Amino acid sequence: MAQAPEPAVIRADHLDLTFQTDDGPVHALRDVTLDIPNGAFVSFIGPSGCGKTTLLRCIAALETPTGGSLTVNGMTADEARRARAYGYVFQAAGLYPWRTIGGNIRLPLEIMGFSKAEQRERVARVLDLVELSQFEKKFPWQLSGGMQQRASIARALAFDADILLMDEPFGALDEIVRDRLNEELLRLWDKTNKTIAFVTHSIPEAVYLSTHIVVMSPRPGRITDVIESPLPKERPLDIRDTPQFIEIAHRVREGLRAGYEE
Amino acid sequence: MTDATVATQGAMRRWPRWLSLPPVLAMVLALIAIWYVAAVPMNVHEVLTRAERAGIAVSPDSAVLRRDMSALALVARNPGTLGESWSLDRPRLPAPHQVLVELYDSTIVEEVTGRRGIVRTGSLSNRSLVYHGWVTLNATFVGFLIGTALGVVLAVGIVHSRVMDLSVMPWAIVSQTIPIVALAPMIIVVLYSIGIQGLLPKAVISAYLSFFPVVVGMVKGLRSPGAMQMDLMRTYNAPASTVLWKLRLPASVPYLFASLKIGIAASLVGAIVGELPVQQGGLGARMLAGSYYGQTAQIWAALILAAALAALLVWAVGWLERRTLARMGMAA
Incomplete structure (x- = not known):
């Protein structure tokens, strides 16, 4: 990916997670394959039910996948949890x-x-x-x-911890506060060189923050697109008005729409 | 949400405290009035008997006839001869002022001027309510401590062990369905047979009543942390003991205090019930003695002291609750 020699910190390979419910099996994740390189800021975006939170919880070993393999820092997710490899923000x-x-x-x-x-x-x-x-x-x-x-x-x-997992941390906040916190988060990420996995349902938030945007779609929860952002690491808030930004946002929106229409 | 929300918290408008005084006072006066009115028919048989002995004509003039008549009918037929309703020596229902006089006599008067009072002997008189109240209070406290400790320990077990959850809880519930007056003498007899007497048997009965609300409240409190709080602990790879000390127990404190308020009142009831069969002092013994000797004022005085003690104890727990929660930053 972005920095080719960097080893993947989080590696999911054909990951499946099926919940057994009274109404039959629910495929929360199907065939999810993804490498997250060291130092990346990865956003998971998609409508509710697309498995973005579930995927984050699998990485945190709060859920156990039913198939495929998942490594965090070269260990299984649960070993990584025991080794306190990540910080989790709810x-x-x-x-x-x-x-x-x-x-x-x-x-x-x-x-x-x-x-x-x-x-x-x-x-x-x-x-x-x-x-x-x-x-x-x-x-x-x-x-x-x-x-x-x-x-x-x-x-x-x-x-x-080297990894920061964030599950819609700003979802309940108003737009103005959210903008400020997004800016602060980028500054933090730059200062600390952590690998961040970030779940959101806001397209501008995902595009503004990420080096990689993972677009997901529901039923079954799966990855439909992975967009590597060409935006520079220095990102003032008004970068959101540049054509480049709008173009990426457009591609994310297309990806989300494609997931819906299937 | 903005920083401004900080300022609005805790600024809820309240009525000034004194505004609650008139309704409370009105309620108390109404109860006292009902009490005085009720004392007339309750005591009418005795009042008429005494009037007859004093040579006043009463209707009907046969004691046997009167015995079988309803109190209200007697009151209606003898409106002019009811003067002693509120001043009998051995009333069925003593008037409020008689109870107050008895309270005063058996506390302050007995201790200050009595032959065995604290002023003359340096120790509490065994004929005073102060002494009996103190005896009951001791048993209440010891029982409350045992009951609370037992309740907390059981709740911790129930929350952590499915086996205990399934096995202990039904027994705890069954234990509370048995009338304590039936069980109390057995507890005392069994403990006596293994050489335990005095304060402890009463405390055991007291604990028997007070552990239950603590178990129920604490189980709820220990389980009150949400899935997210538990997940957070999991991300720290925290062992169960850490989750208990750092999350479950602090989270259960408000629940604990709600239970303690019920528990301390139940403890007092338990101590009094435990004193009934023992007759070695205490408000329970005092009540039973009063009923043996027809001293209703003595029973009522003990009852009122018990009620006052219960109110005081519950208030004290409430005070401790407010202080603790304020200290923990949870008073808002």
């Missing part, structure tokens, strides 16, 4: 109401056995990264939704 911030913002970010560090000094240092660093430094002692309810989501990203970054 659609809702899901901060613990009984912990302060600092306490919430410290949670994974406590569980993973970092020393007290290291915990302090890391919490300060990631809070600075998401620009919430002066909110360390505040409780979640004292913060707005966007700030809470930034705190949850800081929580996922705190233990320095």
Whole structure:
């Protein structure tokens, strides 16, 4: 892909996942083959039911595929989970109401056995990264939704996993906040050199953020197109008005439409 | 959502507190009025008997006839001779002021001026309600602690083990369907036979009543973290013990306090029931003694003290709840 010599961090090969329900089997994923290279920012986009979240959950070993193979950092997904290879950001911030913002970010560090000094240092660093430094002692309810989501990203970054998995993290936020967070996320990605897998249902968001856009379609959940973005790494918000951007967005839309019409 | 939402939280308009006083006061006055009115027919037989002895004409003048007549009919036929309804020595239903006098006599008067009172002897008089209330309170506390600990431990087991979920919960429910008054004497007899007496048997009965709400509330509370919260813990590869300490237990605190409020009131009831067959002090013993000797005012005084204690205990748990949740940042 983009950087040919880079080994794939996440490699899915003919991945299948079928849920058995009372109404018969549901093919959440069928024959998904995908390589995510190191340092890539990959967006999964598609209508609901296309399996984009399911695929992300498979990578996180929160779901178990029923067929095919999936490796993360060269290990099985579950081994990678045990090795704490990724940070996961959910659609809702899901901060613990009984912990302060600092306490919430410290949670994974406590569980993973970092020393007290290291915990302090890391919490300060990631809070600075998401620009919430002066909110360390505040409780979640004292913060707005966007700030809470930034705190949850800081929580996922705190233990320095190489992979960041994000499941529609900005889906519940308004457009203006979302734009700002998108910009911040790109800056973060640039600073930390992480591999990011990002689920969204917003075309502009996917095009703006990604190096690779994976277009998916439902019934059965599958990949219909993988678009490598020619956009430069430096992306001001107004890049969205350039013809290049609009052209990629158009291709994504076509891909989504094709998935529907089949 | 914007940063401005922060400011609006916690600013809910409330009525000033004193505005709730008139309705509360009106309710209390109404209850007292009903009580006074009810005391007249309840005590009418005794009142007429005493009036007859004092030489006043009552209707009908035969005690046997009166015995078989309804109280309301007697009241209607003797409206002029009911003066003693609220001042009998041994009323069936003592008037509120009689109960208050008994309360005052058996607490402050007994302790301050009584031969065995705390002023003369330095220890609480065994004839005072203060002493009996204290005895009951001790059993209540010990029972409450045992019951709460047992409830939490069982709930943790039930949440973590399917076998316990299937085996313990039905028994916990069955245990609460047995009337405690039937079970209490057996518990006391069984414990006595293995040499346990005094405070502990009462505390066991108290715990028997209070563990159940704690089990039910805690099972619900420990299971309250959503799928996402559990998934998050899974992404950290957190062991079950960590999930318990860092997620399940903190999340269950609001549920625990709701259960503790029920539990502490149940503990008090358990302690009182446990005192009925033992007769070694306590509000339960006091109530039973009152009924043996026809001292209804004594029963009512003990009842009112028990009710006041229950209210105080529930309020205390509520206070602790508010403080704890505020500290945990969950008061909003």
